[in-house]
Structures are given as C-alpha cells and as structure tokens.
Amino acid sequence: MNEFEGLAAWLRLTLIPGIGGETQRKLLAAFGLPEAVFSAGRLAARSVIGERAELLFDFDPSEAIDRSLAWASQPGQHILTLADSAYPSTLLEIADPPSVLYIRGNAELLRQRGLAMVGSRNATPQGLQTAESFAKALAGKGLSIISGLALGIDAAAHRGALAAGGNTIAVIGTGADRLYPARNKELALAIAEQGAIVSEFPLGTPAIASNFPRRNRIISGLSCGVLVVEAAPESGSLITARLAGEQGREVFAIPGSIHSPVARGCHKLIKQGAKLVETAMDVLEELGTIAEPATATLPVAATEENALLAALGHDPCSLDDLVERSRLSIEYLLTELLTLELAGLVATLPGNRYQRLN
Template sequence: MSESCGLESWLRLTLAAGVGLETQRALLTAFGLPEAVFASGRSAIATRFGPRVAEALFDDALEPAIAAGLEWADKPGNRLLSLADPDYPPQMLQSADPPTLLYLKGRAELLARDSLAIVGSRDATAQGIANAEAFAETLSRSGLAIVSGLALGIDAAAHRGGLRGDGGTIALIGTGADRIYPARNAELAREIAERGVVVSEFPLGTPPLRANFPRRNRLIAGLARGTLVVEAALQSGSLITARLAGELGRDVFAIPGSIHSPLSKGCHQLIREGAKLVESAQDIAEEIGWAKNLEPAAASGPAGSADEERLLATMGFDPVDADTLCERSKLTPDALFAMLLALELAGRVARLPGGRFARLP
C-alpha cells in the first residue's frame, strides 16, 4: 500500500469525531494498522466498539480534512509521524497517552536526540529570562536538544537559547501545526520551523483551546529526559509538567529564587517535594551524566567601575525601584540613573515595568 494511502488511514483514524486516543489504541490492538481497521468494515467495528464509533470512522465529512492533511504533509519541511513509524520517539511512547499521529514542521531528526525541557512562567522576570536563555544555550551547545512549549516568557527564552547551540530546540504546541500561538512568537516559531522542529498532536486548524495546553505539557515531560523549571507561581502549568516528568521517572530540576517573589514559590515547592536545586547548567549535566559534553565556562566580561560594582552589590538580586536604590546607595537621582543606564547598556542590569531594576548574571 502506498505511503499516502497509509497516511490517509492514520488521518481518518485520528480525525474521527469522538474517537479519542484510548479508543484509537484499542482499535489498533484489535485490528492492526489503520488500513486493517478500515478493511475490517463498518459492521465488525460496530460489533466491537459500538455504532457511534463505526459511524464516526466512516463519515464522508472527514474527506476534506484528510485531503488537507495530506496536502500539508506533502510540503517541504512538513511530516506526519505515526505510532508505527520507526522514527517515532521511543521516549514519547512512555508518556501518558502517546499521540497516535504527530504533525512535524522542521527537523524531525531532533526528536531522536537526548533532550531537556525548560519551562516556566509566561510573566517571567528579566532575571528568569536571562537564566532560561543561558541554561538553554549552554546545554544546547553540549548537544542536548531543548524542549519547551512556545509560550511567552521562559518558554520563548529557552527556545532562543536552544537555537544558539548544536542541540537545537523542539517546540511542542497546543494548537494545530499550521497555527501560531501566541502571535507575538510568530517570528520565533518560523525560526524554530527552519532550524529546530515544531510538533503538534492536534489536527490542522485547531485553535488555542485552554484544555489543549495541559495535554501539550504531558508531551513536553514525556519527550525530555529531564525538566528544568526556571520560574513558576504555585498555580503554574509548569508545575504540572514537572510532576508529570517525575511520575515518568525523569529528572526534575528547579532554580531557587527570592523568598519574596511569587514566581519563586513554585520552584521552592518543587524543591521541597524532591526536585534537584540547580544553580548552573553544570549541575544538570552532572546529574544526568552529560558533564563531559559541556564546553568550558566562558570567562566573565570586564568588570565595571568601582562605583558600578558597589551599586550592583547594593541592588542585590531582587527587583528594586529607583527610590530604594537612591536610599541604599546614597547617590543622587542623576548619578544613579547615569550609572544604571551604563549598566543596562553593558547587559548587567535590566529595566522592569513599574520603574524597577534587576541585576543580571
């Protein structure tokens, strides 16, 4: 049977309304590959799975969606990957509810690489974004693929860092592979499709439905050999990803933060529950037996003036407003802002919303 005919059967199986993953796997167990499922006939399926399932599988209304899927898969860089495909990532088979069919856009070979998931808050701090990028870049340069969910904040930072290394990056998304969400990450998504890979289990055209993102999180946890949470509030989806990773026996890592920051509380909770506290990419590499692949740490950049170094020490590592900095440093506002501007241009301080500033590593 031709490849297109085989894909047509996989598409029909996964596009049938109300036929979920559990029923799809039961059908495959009962009859074999999708071609055999449909060759068995409507009556045999109805006898074993009920008339509703049989009607859904043989619904003629599926034809346009099947044709659209085949047309999409025929475009350069696109691919449909079924459970029976030898390139289906074995680690994902161990995840909860492995998808019957994956839609890939980009470098499919990245799915076979060892990988680390990096996740965290959409409303990340400047420090959190810098940490995510730095960890991702260092680990990607060592050959690990960086897995995340293409959300704003930590996810996007992790993808950017991953693209700067040989390991590349894998974006698991909660929409159809032909949709970009959020729109602010459109350019990043295009870059990942060119140099990394975008992966979805959802049919083409699927919009960003709230229920789809927790499902996406199980695939992030299932694909990677470990998950790093950079920043997360207590009610964060990143904690779901971390706990799913733990349930699969994968490593869970968390970066600690300020006791005053709501975005540190989720990480601190994970650490209390057994996640490994990490302060550097080296900590992760040593834990997973990857340290030999790490490049030597780059030397620090040139130090600033003595006054700038004193100001940085005064700032600490929590976001702080200008009035508080004036009071702590005893500098005049003009002198303080001149120094902050120099430090910002040097990449050592970030300006945050609300007139606050944060020290960067």
C-alpha cells in the same frame, strides 16, 4: 500500498471527532493498523468501542485528509505515526503517546536527547535572563531544548538555544500550520528553520485552552528531564513537572526569592524532591553524561566565551576592569557572565568581581 495511502488511513482514524487517543489505542490494539480497523467493519468495531464505532463509518474526513497530505508533501513538513520507525522512542514510553505528530522543521531532532524547560508566562526580567542563559549553556553542550512556545520562560528558553546555535523543539497546542501566540511569530519561524515545531492536533486547530495542558505530556515525554525556571504554585509548569515524574523523567527546579510569587512553584517542587539547580553543570551532571556540541555553529559561541575568559584572566576581576579589557558593553558582559556562571566556568565574588574557575 504507498506511503501516503497508509498515512491516509492513520489520518482518517485521528481526524474523526469523538474518537480520541484512548479510543484509537483500543482499536489499534484490537485490530492492528488503521486499515484493519476500517476493514473489520461496524460490528467488529462496536465490540471494542461500543456505539462510538458508528462515527468511524458515518463521518467522512476526506477533505481534512487531503489537506493534511498536501501539507506533508511540502519540504520541511512531516507527519509521523506510531507505526513509523522515525517516531520518537521516548514518546513510546509514555502511557498515552499521540497517534500522529505534525512536524515543521527537522523531525530527526525528536529522537535526540533533550531537556524540557518550562516556566511562567509572566516571568520576571531575572527569570527570563536565567532561562535564556541556562538554555544557551545546555544547548551548547548538545542537548535539545524543548518547550511550549508560550510567552515568558518558554520563549526565553527557545531564544537561548537558538543563540547558542543549538537545537530547540517547540511543542504547541494548536495546529502545526498556526503560529500562536502572534507575538512569538518570528521566534516560531526561526525554530522551524533551525529546530522543530511539533503538534498532535489537526491542521487548522485554533488556540483552545484545554489543548495546552494536553500538549504538556509531549513536552515532558520527549525529554530526559524537565527544568522549571519560574512558576506559580498552581501553574501549568507544575503539571509538566508532575507528568515528567510519572514518566520517569528527572525534575529540576531553580530556587528564587521567598517573596516572589513565581518562585513558590519551584520551591514546592524542591520540597517534593525535585533537584535544586544553581548552574547548568548541575543539570548535566545529574543526567549522567555531558553531551558534545551538536552543530557546526557552536565553535563561534565557544570562541566568544574563550575570549571573555581570556579577558578575565585567572585572578579576581572587577566589572569595570573587564569592560576596559574587553571593550564590550556592561549589558553584554552581564549576560555573558551569567551564562558562564551557569555553565560552571565563572564565579561571582563580593564587590561586583568575577573569578574564572578553569
């Protein structure tokens, strides 16, 4: 049996409507690989899953199988199954790992250490800046940034990782051949080029509301921890955080104003035991190891940081003086200073002054 023949059997099992993940796992536990499921016949299958066994033999997904195999034959597009050695081991640890993963981009990233970053779709400007700066700092230390490609905090986290020249993974709630939301199309294409887009849903699956909470277990499952930046008390981000706790992952939350609706979810998590985070170093120290930069493009970002640190000097420096020394705009400096602060390299002092910490 060649590679695609084995994959075709996995696709046949997962493309039949009414045969969900739990049913698939029952069949695989009873018979082994999908080929054995179909070879066992109706009666044997009925003894395991009851009347739904009829679907296995009455529904023909051949057209969808052929389309999926053709998709996976293209460069940069992959389909991984539970039986593949390249299947991410972190997902094997969760209670309901997807039987099949569709991946655009670098599938190897799914086996690297990653941190999930999630938050509100209706984020504040400060929240967006914080998410992007945290992601930039953490990706710069070698962590893959994992999120859901949604508007708001998710998109900011992906952008920050890309800006650092680091790795990022987008776990989506549609088919891997669909880019949603449309406003993030360019970002999605950049992620497919520099990172990976992952889906458990068959090709062509449109945006269905119930699918987005389902993908959250993969976001947390791929990670060693989840960082919530901004979230309302009943948001999907808190679902991801809850799943992370159930999966034995670390949960982090960034506090905000007591008057902000999108801070209350983070405060709720902190009350429940999530780690309060103020800098990227807080996350790195809690995870136990500080990873090394993962890509060859990171020295460029490091050079820019070193130049800004050199301009700061070792004494407190005002923003106006820093503008004069560096010849950079205030807008650019504020973004970079926040990144350095989150990385634990710079402290903000009263009077709009900054102090280098190393």
